[in-house]
Amino acid sequence: MFEKTFKDFNLNFSALNESNTFSSGDLVTGQISFELSKVTKIRSITMCLLGKADVHWSSGSRKRRRTYYAKIDFFNLKSMILQEGAVGGPAPLPPGRHVYSFTCQIPQGDFPSSFRGPYGQIVYNLTVGIDRPWHMSKDFVTQLNFVHHVDSNQPELMSPLSGSNSMSVCSLSCTSGLITMTGSVGKKGFTRGETIRIICNFSNASSRTVTPKAMLKQKQQYYTREGVHRRLIAKKLDSVTGLPISAHTEETHTEMTLTIPAESSLTISNCSLLHVEYEIELSLCQRASPDLTVVFPIVVCDIPLRPHYVD
Known part of the structure; x- marks a missing residue:
């Protein structure tokens, strides 16, 4: 199992302000760290930065129930943190602690602030995926608190x-x-x-x-x-x-x-x-x-x- 091999997995961001929020164009930097209990082969460690909105609700009687759903992706950025053994196959990583830094930039754009309600949400997720041979890929998802800055000069x-x-x-x-x-x-x-x-x-x-x-x-x-x-x-x-x-x-x-x-x-x-x-x-x-x-x-x-x- 993943938890038996990977111990103490952490994903940390560098805070840009006291409220730990991010906005359009900001640079997101941080580190992922984990402890390996044994020699382990890793194909890749990937990162995905996704901003999206989705809504969903139902109405009508039980016999004539109708569901409404819609989704929009503001951006979907993917990058590689680690890719071992592109020619000869995955290189093994030794036991012990491993730390990898990452950097990604939120695109410039008129994106709405984070929100979560009973019938919809606006979320900005940073997903780190670990892919190993003969194993299911493991994803770690962290939400960013995104703020749309209103022009105070209006x-x-x-x-x-x-x-x-x-x-x-x-x-x-x-x-x-x-x-x-x-x-x-x-x-x-x-x-x-x-x-x-x-x-x-x-x-x-x-x-x-x-x-x-x-x-x-x-x-x-x-x-x-x-x-x-x-x-x-x-x-x-x-x-x-x-x-x-x-x-x-x-x-x-x-x-x-x-x-x-x-x-x-x-x-x-x-x-x-x-x-x-x-x-x-x-x-x-x-x-x-x-x-x-x-x-x-x-x-x-x-x-x-x-x-x-x-x-």
């Missing part, structure tokens, strides 16, 4: 967001009262763990009490290759409820805050099979009537944004 990410909405509410006497809501967020781009400050102004001319609420949502959308079929998941990540606003109240000002969870995925908009989006939903909740809402789409980045000042 003006729209630092631009404030604002929106308003209003509706008339008819009471039992059918006297209409207007409810208005205006909200604003200081910018569009945020990082994981950052707090979002929402400034709100409300006016309630109706005869009902309304309650303001802010919610941070994540939307995961999975697509087939043609984009004809879609699977959507919406998750509430954080929410806050403000003080009720009494009937016939004018110009109520309040502020609410939401926090992006530190473990949240980054926004993904550059993959045809899988999107991850975020939005802030500001609403006024009332009984027996639809909620009044304003939605702000935001972007979760990996690098803190810095305002650009013009002299």
